[in-house]
Amino acid sequence: MTALLERLLGRLPIGWLQLVHNRGRLAAAIAGVAFANILVLMQLGFLGALVESIRLPYAAMNADLLVSAADMNTLADGSPLPRSRMVEALSVPGIAAATPLHYGKLDWRQPDGTIRTLDVFGVDPAAPTFRTPGIEAGRALLQNADVALIDRGTRNVPAAFFDGIARGEPYRFEAKGRTLTVAGVFSIRGGFSADGYLIVSDQTFLRLFPQRAAGAPNHIVLRLDPAADRSAVTAALRETLPAYDSIVRTVDDAVAKDQAFQTTQRPVGIVFGFGIVIGILVGVIIVYQVLSTDVADHLREYATFKAIGYRQLCFLGIVFEEAFILALLGFVPGVLIALGLYAAVAAVTGLPIAMTPARPVLVLSGTILMCGVSGAIATRRLARADPAELF
Template sequence: MSKLLTLLFGRLPIGWLQLSHNKGRLLAAVAGVAFANLLVFMQLGIMGALNGSTLAPYDLLNADIILSAQEGNTLTDSEHIARIRMFQALGTPGVASATSLYIGNLPFTLDDGTSVSLLTFGVDITKPEFVSDAIAKSMTQLVIENTALLDEDTRGLPAEVVKTLSEGGKMSFEANGATLTAIGTMKVGGGFLADGMMVTSDQTFLRFFGARDSGAPDHILLRTDDGVSADTVATRLRAVLPPTSVRVQTSSEAQAADLAFMSTERPTGIIFGFGVFMGILVGLVIVYQVLSTDVADHLREYATFKAMGYGQSFFLGIIFEEAIVLAIFGFIPGLIVSIGLYAALVSVTGLPVTMETSRAIFVFIGTLAACTVSGAIATRRLANADPADLF
């Protein structure tokens, strides 16, 4: 290691030699940095799963513009909008077609007694252009009363049920006092609000959600004419529809707004965001304590160098060397353990927790920055030290 660092820095790796001299302290420091990395990785992983599950329902839709009630928060946490707004929108230049979207949470119990909740979309099966291709090809099957497409990644759904459905079989279950039959599958996955998703026709949806009114859907989906910008049509709609009751958003705007709401308004997003901050703070404190102690232990040696004419940049180089070593040595085990915990979370909860390359790079750069900042703070004592006062 010393030879490698000598080649890398072009000088004797004083920082590494100081760290490795006290192996107990080095091990404790690396463990502390690894723990801080693990804490940040887990918070970012769960936040990523939150964002992923927030946007997953959009993958089922194929809309250019979404009309929603102004009081609504997200796609799946919305108030009802008057269906008459759909006909008003159809009279706006650039709007090619429109449909209603109904959303509800349907709970049911499996044969083994496990309770499962499904985020259910009720769609107009005569307008398959408003859903993803994977669903559109199965839309004709939903013309049969009380049938649905079931999310094969639903938490708690037995593997044999998924196999039966994927092979063309059916599964019937009781929900809200009636029998619903799953005749096909789709792939979305569970989230924080439900264990999985389900798509039915709008008529089946209204039968299972008896309190709902066909004249008050959750959202109205719009498709624009070919060659017409969704932003342009959205601007026209905002001039026509009452802004106090109707929110007009392009699909990309709606997704961005949902992410912002989940990250800054929902308690889960705020808690995980605070967890990331705490992880960074823990790493800063641990590295600062290690480097500050190291500076204090070698203050006489540093003073000797200072008396020989070495400047502050030399000492910063040594401390930054130590900071980089700690950052690298702490990042690797933190990353490895995090990947293992991500896999365990996916297995237990079904949440889409994955280690993205961009996340790993971001955390590594953040670790280097935090360690470097801690090192810079730890050298302040050297800047004011007078060699004559130390001997």
């Protein structure tokens, strides 16, 4: 390693030699940097899982445009829309189909007494509201009263349960005073607000939620003619539909709005953001302590170099060399441990947490910058040192 660094740097790798001189301190420094990397990677992973879980139900929709209430921030909130907006939307040239979408939430009590919270979508069984294969295959089943399709990714439910339903073994459970028959499965995966999804017909939905009206869906799913200009149709819809109670968005725009709201306005997104900041601060403090102690231990040697004419830039280079080495040595175990934790969290919670290609690059860049800042702070004492006072 020393020979390699000497070849790369074109000089004796003083920073590396100082680090390996005290192997116990080096191991502690690497562990500290790795811990900071793990903390940041896990917070980024949770934030990424939040963002991805928001996107998944939108991606499952067979939609080009989405009409929602004007006060809608997420898929789950916002006032109901007048059903007449669907008829008005169909009058706009370029709209091929419009389908109402109802949203609700129910608790599914397990035999052991635990409760799974499900997001419920009420759809017209005759219309392809979703593009997910399991939902498309089960649309005919939804025409029967009190029949439902359940998300195979529902959290903390054994896989054998869904396998049985897929083999044609319906499951019945009580919810909101009715007996629902689960006759099919699909896959979306739950998020932070619910454990999974349940699809029922619009009529079954209204029986489950009697306070809701058939003429007031939560969203209207629109599909365009293949030859239609999306921008022109969107502009025409915004002119046709009253802005005081409805808003027209592309699915991508609706996803972006939902993600921005939940990551900046809801507590869970803000907490993950603060976690990233805390991880960076922990790393800066740990590396600063290591480098500052190293500078203090070798202050007389640095002062000797300073007395014979070496400039501050030379000392900065040595400390930055140490910081860069610590960043690399701490990054590798940090990423490997984070990958294992990602897999464990995904298996236990069902959250869509995964390492994206860009995330390690971002964290490595941040780690190098973090260590560089720590090194710059650690050398301030050296810059103020007077060689004459040290001998």
